Amino acid sequence: MQMARIDSPECRRRYSERMGTVEPVFGNLRCNVGLNRFTLHSQIEVNTQWNLFCLVHNIEKLAHCVYGARR
Structure with missing residues (x-):
C-alpha cells in the first residue's frame, strides 16, 4: 500500500x-x-552554528548571482 x-x-x-x-x-x-560535524555541544550553540553555515551558503548564492550577471 x-x-x-x-x-x-x-x-x-x-x-x-x-x-x-x-x-x-x-x-x-x-x-x-x-x-x-558540529564543533559545539549545546543545542543553542549547534543551532547558531547551523544558522551561520546557512547564512554563508545563502550569501555565496547571492554573490554568484550578482557577480555572474555582471559578466
Whole structure:
C-alpha cells in the first residue's frame, strides 16, 4: 500500500523537486564548506552554528548571482 503511494506520479514529481533543491545544499555544506560535524555541544550553540553555515551558503548564492550577471 505504501509503495503504491510512493510510485504515484505526484510523489515522483515531488521527490524530483526535492532532489533538485535540497540535496545540493547539504552536499555543498559538507564538501565545499567542510561542515562534517558540529564543533559545539549545546543545542543553542549547534543551532547558531547551523544558522551561520546557512547564512554563508545563502550569501555565496547571492554573490554568484550578482557577480555572474555582471559578466
